[in-house]
Amino acid sequence: MTDKYAVLGNPISHSKSPLIHRMFAEQTGQDISYEAIEAPLDGFAAKIEELRAKGYKGCNVTVPFKVEAFNLANQLSQKSLEAEAVNTLKFEGDAIIGDNTDGAGLVRDIEQNLGIPLKGKRILLIGAGGAAQGVLHPILATEPKQLVISNRTPDKALALKKSVKNDVVSVEAVGFGELDNAQFDVIINATSAGLTDSEIPIPSTIFAPGALAYDMMYGRETPFMAFARQHGARVADGLGMLVEQAAEAFCLWRRVRPETKPVRDRLRLS
Ligand code: ATR
Numbered sequence: 001m002t003d004k005y006a007v008l009g010n011p012i013s014h015s016k017s018p019l020i021h022r023m024f025a026e027q028t029g030q031d032i033s034y035e036a037i038e039a040p041l042d043g044f045a046a047k048i049e050e051l052r053a054k055g056y057k058g059c060n061v062t063v064p065f066k067v068e069a070f071n072l073a074n075q076l077s078q079k080s081l082e083a084e085a086v087n088t089l090k091f092e093g094d095a096i097i098g099d100n101t102d103g104a105g106l107v108r109d110i111e112q113n114l115g116i117p118l119k120g121k122r123i124l125l126i127g128a129g130g131a132a133q134g135v136l137h138p139i140l141a142t143e144p145k146q147l148v149i150s151n152r153t154p155d156k157a158l159a160l161k162k163s164v165k166n167d168v169v170s171v172e173a174v175g176f177g178e179l180d181n182a183q184f185d186v187i188i189n190a191t192s193a194g195l196t197d198s199e200i201p202i203p204s205t206i207f208a209p210g211a212l213a214y215d216m217m218y219g220r221e222t223p224f225m226a227f228a229r230q231h232g233a234r235v236a237d238g239l240g241m242l243v244e245q246a247a248e249a250f251c252l253w254r255r256v257r258p259e260t261k262p263v264r265d266r267l268r269l270s
Pocket of ligand 1: 126127129130132152200
């Protein structure tokens with residue numbers, strides 16, 4: 001019998017997750033269906049109940065429901081506890097198991113696909129909202145030399161820094177104005193500034209020679225990507241992360257790891 005999965009969000013019509021998971025299923029011979037479902041803003045919990053009643057095996061959760069999914073799950077993985085957000089749910093009897101594959105997806109894209117090990121690197125994480133929190137701990141687990149969190153509202157960067165228990169890696173929180181004398185090997189944009197085509201007022205001196213500038217957004221060149229390119233950085237968008245976080249979720253549900261390269265290649269063409 002076909003096992004049913006879905007992605008829940010609002011809005012959701014532009015989601016690439018159904019295409020990604022259907023390609024994974026085809027590639028691995030798994031008999032699953034996967035659809036995009038728009039949950040009403042005040043009706044996420046009811047939609048989850050409906051899916052469980054209909055025998056769905058799990059779902060992905062995207063904006064704006066990741067915190068609600070975290071609160072709804074009755075079993076939480078370590079990764080979701082650190083992120084305080086859930087992007088993957090698995091339904092098993094009475095259990096609603098919550099996990100978060102975003103950070104692992106980002107790290108895998110940078111390390112495996114782009115070929116840049118993060119261990120020993122100087123990393124700048126720009127942003128201190130949900131997206132930044134979702135990737136912070138998986139980045140720290142790679143043991144970079146240094147992690148600086150920088151945000152338009154510095155207090156939020158400080159709050160995020162305070163959530164870090166890891167004392168192996170040096171973690172600092174600063175405003176954009178304090179980045180003048182620093183250079184980084186990997187600069188990750190986890191802000192939503194690209195959504196409004198806004199520039200982020202970071203100095204052009206932050207890019208170390210051969211630096212990677214990674215924007216977690218995908219779909220088009222953001223002002224951050226253009227700025228980084230102009231100042232000599234290698235630039236990547238978040239499409240690889242999208243596919244990798246999906247692969248982690250697929251693995252969690254189906255216990256098989258799909259190959260991501262053919263899926264990335266296909267999405268880049270569409
Ligand atoms: P998300 O879940 O995408 O992280 P969020 O929790 O609302 O959404 O956080 C948005 C992040 O993008 C924040 O770090 C925000 O900075 P502030 O904390 O100062 O609001 C950042 N952001 C949004 N627009 C920005 C802009 N135009 N310039 C710089 N940072 C921006």
